[in-house]
Amino acid sequence: MADTIHILNGPNLNMLGSREAEIYGTVTLDDVREACTDEGARLGVDIVFEQTNSEGTLVDLIQATRDNASGVIINPGAYSHTSIAIHDALRVVDLPVIEVHISNIFAREPFRHHSYVSPVATGVICGLGATGYILAVNALAAQFSH
Template identity: 50%
Template sequence: MIRILVLHGPNLNMLGVREENIYGTQTLNDINGMLATWAKDAGVHLEAKQSNREGELVTWIQEARGQFDAIVINPAAYTHTSIALRDAVLSAEMPTVEVHLSNIYQREEFRQHSYLAGVALGQISGFGSTSYLLGVQAALDHIQSKLQSSPSS
């Protein structure tokens, strides 16, 4: 069974009560529930975690190596500041999709740079919680494509 790790960065535990004009009214539990339903329908094992601590996110990315087939991450504010997350994604050596609820390129200039984008398989932003669904589907499609094209299949 394909295994996907979904990581939510800092302040995403406050979804539904903070800046609803930017992030909407869905809570993190709502998003995780939506992802769980998608995973069940897709026949994928999906695990979702959230942390406000950069080091904890780094550890989870490192631990994912060999345990998961892909990572989907919303690094939130760490998108624009964390070389540590970038290095962790590189060391994990697995497909990683970066997602954002808002379109970071329509926001403040400091939010328009991502340290992860250059090492991620791709980036999806601006579609609210649907960004997560697009991200996990893209990760799944990528993994399945690789499995189909491998010589042992």
């Protein structure tokens, strides 16, 4: 059975491609899904890709990874800066987690400089656009091979 990576996306990421292109670029979430699925296939890793605007649903998606994922890539969007519930859910699943942000959160408003996800993440990738997702897939896949 192949390793499985769940890629979970939080609020407003469904608006990629039409939302603040100067910050997030013109790539859509479907483009990101396709690129990650292709990269997963190249690496022999299954990809499950989901998005929700609801904090509770995101917690449910995280909890669901506990028994059927090898690792999690999460772009929690604005919930990065507000959600202790997401922090706690990621701790409970006890899987390698990579936090991804399309923009460089440290070059933006001060309230974005703190993440509740980072302390429970294996690694953080930010500011590299949609390429950050591909880097995260590769980073997790490399962990599986060791």
